[in-house]
Amino acid sequence: MSKASTPASQGQALWNKTPKANAELFALTYGALVTEVIRDSDEDVAKINETLEGIGYSIGIRCIDEFLAKSNASCRSFQDTAEVLGRTAFRMFLGIVVDVQHAGDGFRLTFQDNPLALFVELPEQYKDLEYNILYCGVIRGALEMLNYKVDCTFVKSPLRGDDVHEIRVDLKQVVAAGAGDDYKDE
Numbered sequence: 001m002s003k004a005s006t007p008a009s010q011g012q013a014l015w016n017k018t019p020k021a022n023a024e025l026f027a028l029t030y031g032a033l034v035t036e037v038i039r040d041s042d043e044d045v046a047k048i049n050e051t052l053e054g055i056g057y058s059i060g061i062r063c064i065d066e067f068l069a070k071s072n073a074s075c076r077s078f079q080d081t082a083e084v085l086g087r088t089a090f091r092m093f094l095g096i097v098v099d100v101q102h103a104g105d106g107f108r109l110t111f112q113d114n115p116l117a118l119f120v121e122l123p124e125q126y127k128d129l130e131y132n133i134l135y136c137g138v139i140r141g142a143l144e145m146l147n148y149k150v151d152c153t154f155v156k157s158p159l160r161g162d163d164v165h166e167i168r169v170d171l172k173q174v175v176a177a178g179a180g181d182d183y184k185d186e
Contacts, residue, residue: 027118034131049130056137057144064142067092075146078171082107085139106150106170114158114165122159131159139169149173 034052041047067073067089075081079102086100086109099110116132130136136152143150149172156166 024118026115027120030116030134031120038126043125045126045128049128049133052130053133053137053140056134056139057141058137059134060138060141060143061145062141063093063138064145067142078105078148078174079107081143081146081148082169085109085142089142106168108155109167109169110156111165117157117159117165120159127160130154132157132165135167139167143169144175147175149175 033055034048037048037051037055041051071084071088071092073084073088075084082100082102086098086107090096090098090109090111094115096111096113096115101108101110114132116134120131122129122131132154136154140150140152151170151172153168153170154165155168156162156164158165
């Protein structure tokens, strides 16, 4: 990848090179996972949301290495990281186009297409279920590996009647790089 290429074009190039899974199979597999989490959590919606976010977090801390190795992305600031995350990573892994809007110490990711939400209708008893919260966990885990502690919230979703999907990411802390005092020579 040339340094002059944009995050969006990098994302498209990486998407074109990546082996694809059938979107319907992907959506149905995630739906089966959510169903199993619901059963395991005794239908406690707060516990379900926490579990799905935790699964996403585990995915995020593992995905970031693959992403950085394949993309040669340069994340020199939190704003650069937001652009690369929204325009390159989402395109590379999910094949979707994401709009990135910067706001203070954070950013918003807005998108129309969501492969996880294909065929999904939430029953009334699960109106508070954050079905797509897996994304928030992935983002939180990946950014933590880049030394950014963030709060990540799904603020809009067509599953709740909104027109688009929107994720808000707020920077809480930039963690100092390095091994820390525990590993310094005595």
